[in-house]
Amino acid sequence: MSHASDIEDSASVLENAAGTSDQASVLSLRTWTVPKLTAELVKRGIPFPASACKAELYRILTAESAGHSSEDDSMSTIQTSVTQLHALINNLTTNMADMQNRMQAMESRNTAGTSSLVPPPTVPPPPLASISGTASAVPNISPAHFRPAHIRKETLEGRDVNLASLLIATHDLNENKTIACGDVSVVLKSKDARLNRKLSLSEFIMAFSIFRDVICSAKPERREELDQYLYKITELCHKFGGHSFYQYHKSFSAKAATALSQYNYCVNWAIVDTELYCNHFSGLKPPVCATCHSSSHTTEWCASAN
Structure with a gap:
């Protein structure tokens, strides 16, 4: 009878093997019989x-x-750790995104506040007059700024400009007269005798300096070229005297204006025009030193005169 009961117990063990093997404690296994232990080992495949x-x-x-039991506990522990790790990563990602949004909001507020606090650029006040009545920073105003607008325009366009017109004050210019005859109006240009005057060397230097400053106000790179031209004209006047230098200038200025208007060619003023030089100075003899007969200097500057 005991053997039959052991077989029944073994059958019940086979039916509930998983629950029994997982829930049985060490104390309960001690009470099992040999057939029951044998059946459990066979069920688990344990030799x-x-x-x-x-x-x-x-x-x-x-x-x-x-x-x-230890393997199940290890797997359970690993699964729990992985789940907690995923939750921690998700929490960190959420916190980082929230922090980044807050930083962007703070930067936008700071930028808006800074732009609203920046004062508009202020225009510096004009220089205050000193005790003597003169301004502390007086701008450099050359005589070229006082020339009439139409003369400045003609000069910058490369036209032939009468240097005498640069020496006539603006308020002294004779205005043109307009005569209206019904629907027809006639403009009578004024004739100023001073425009036909032959300039002396000092007058030429003053007028050409204004002419040069007007050009250099738009093209400063031409200053050296025009300075060399002024030096050559002064040298020609010193060598030949009279007003031949001024006639040469008028011819050269007209030729340069024609080359620019008709051929779009800009003449280099620093180079002496050989043709015009021969036309105006070929029949003239340069003054020579009475002591050494040299044409490079006059008698007053001769070293042999002392």
């Missing part, structure tokens, strides 16, 4: 000696149960 006694069967089963 055991056929001549093993109850104690040995108990030891084999408890060792296997402990191994399964």
